[in-house]
Amino acid sequence: MGLAKRLLEGDPRAAARLISMVEDGDPHVAEILAELYPHTGKAHVVGITGSPGVGKSTLIQALVRSLIKSGKRVGVIAVDPSSPFGGGALLGDRLRMQDLTTEEGVFIRSMGTRGAAGGLSAATGEAVDILDAMGMDVVMVETVGSGQAEVSVAGIAHTCVVVTMPGSGDDIQAMKAGLMEIGDIFVVNKADLPGAEEILRTLQNALHLDPRDRDRLPPVIRTISTTGEGVDRLLDEITRHRSYLMERGLWEERFRRRVLQEVMDLVMAELKNRLMRSLAGGERCAAILRRLLETREIDPFTAAREILSDLMGTGA
């Protein structure tokens, strides 16, 4: 039986194999994903983002446990900051979450970029599609968030959960710089630590002052993921946000945003490949680079313009 068919029947080994193919940039992935595409759009995609150390993985574990109890099938993709020099996925999250991987109805996977065609962002989107097509009710995507993370959970997820913790001044800065605007739900994790009230108030004030036109004020929730405190309320808010999106006709819109981001990632990655090939081997490019770097007749802007027109000419 083909991989696509096995995946559509819910085979976790097929999912694991397909995601590895995505990571490796396997050329056969495109046709398989094309086959899966009509079966996507059903899973609730929940992005969980925040700085390292705020406890995202533990929180996700607690959420997964609750979801399983209520009979849901859950996929988790932990996106790793991966080496630009050919590193591979970190094992950390995989290890930390391993006590869940034997449970029925749970699929957990760390993602890195070994050679994925569209970079880490496209690979993550494709992994979400795979878990969506295989029939997961909820797909969680864990990323290390900064204002402009390489993988934008905001572009992928229906619901974006921004996690922070007490005493995290840098987090508040990052919030102001972008995370504030992508969060549908905010979490103050490790809420038993000193300073929890302060960060809670800061977040609530910032949300009230938010200049955007909102008809929904994102909730701020206190959790202690190690004891499970607040996790049910968080799950509740996640479910409520799903209903909210569906009632407003925003569910389909967010799915479309995800597909569009995937397409853009693929186009940009292919353009980058073409640029790299030109820079590495193209004769006209070599001449431009000589004038830029050796004789210094031209400047970077002129060089960029000339390389661009070379690139567009070649592709036509």
Add this chain to the structure above:
Amino acid sequence: MGLAKRLLEGDPRAAARLISMVEDGDPHVAEILAELYPHTGKAHVVGITGSPGVGKSTLIQALVRSLIKSGKRVGVIAVDPSSPFGGGALLGDRLRMQDLTTEEGVFIRSMGTRGAAGGLSAATGEAVDILDAMGMDVVMVETVGSGQAEVSVAGIAHTCVVVTMPGSGDDIQAMKAGLMEIGDIFVVNKADLPGAEEILRTLQNALHLDPRDRDRLPPVIRTISTTGEGVDRLLDEITRHRSYLMERGLWEERFRRRVLQEVMDLVMAELKNRLMRSLAGGERCAAILRRLLETREIDPFTAAREILSDLMGTGA
């Protein structure tokens, strides 16, 4: 007098104005930077990267003070994770460093992307060029490092300093995933905290095990930036790395890498602009998107292929 001329004479207000123009994506920037390009390549560009909270800013302040004492002119660019929705630079670093901004021979600036033509990475490279052309001896670039940061100090800097602190398990993971490979010098800051020896040894072991062919083992230095302990040794190693690059003929090579990265950033940014324009307004693109998102006749891979050929055709 023109901005370029004023800058070349060392006027800090000209530098401030030009960097703002870069951030704002001012169309006149290209011709001014073209004029400055022949005057670049002299400053020692030092990247300082590490997770939020490890004390990069305090460390930079201490380095700047030492450099000033020895008569050097220093520029600092603090790169902020900025909002993808039009945020602007954070004030934090600017505020923390403000006690230095009145010193002679120091120029400190936070960078965000308000509308920079080539994104934050290109804007940072351009700001480095500006401070380089104005005659700074050392230009430091502070970034929040993760394996694949949006702004790659490795691509911009002659010397890359990776800063970590005790008890930072996530940092060690990030190290393994990429930071290890870009660091020319490693710093364990806050070395008075428990766990300093442990992280020091972990780093040293990892560097010894590093599979790359190195003729130089990157030093690992303990600092306490608040008291200044170890800062002189760090400065020493930075200066030694400069000599090392010059002796091996690598100085010019790293400068070229920076220029090349700038060109690539500019090309990719322009390609992204064209893609966005096509997606937003192109008729053929609209038809492709309808088949992808509404009738779902085609999948993301097919859509990407069709949009790409439309883009390349349009540009030819």
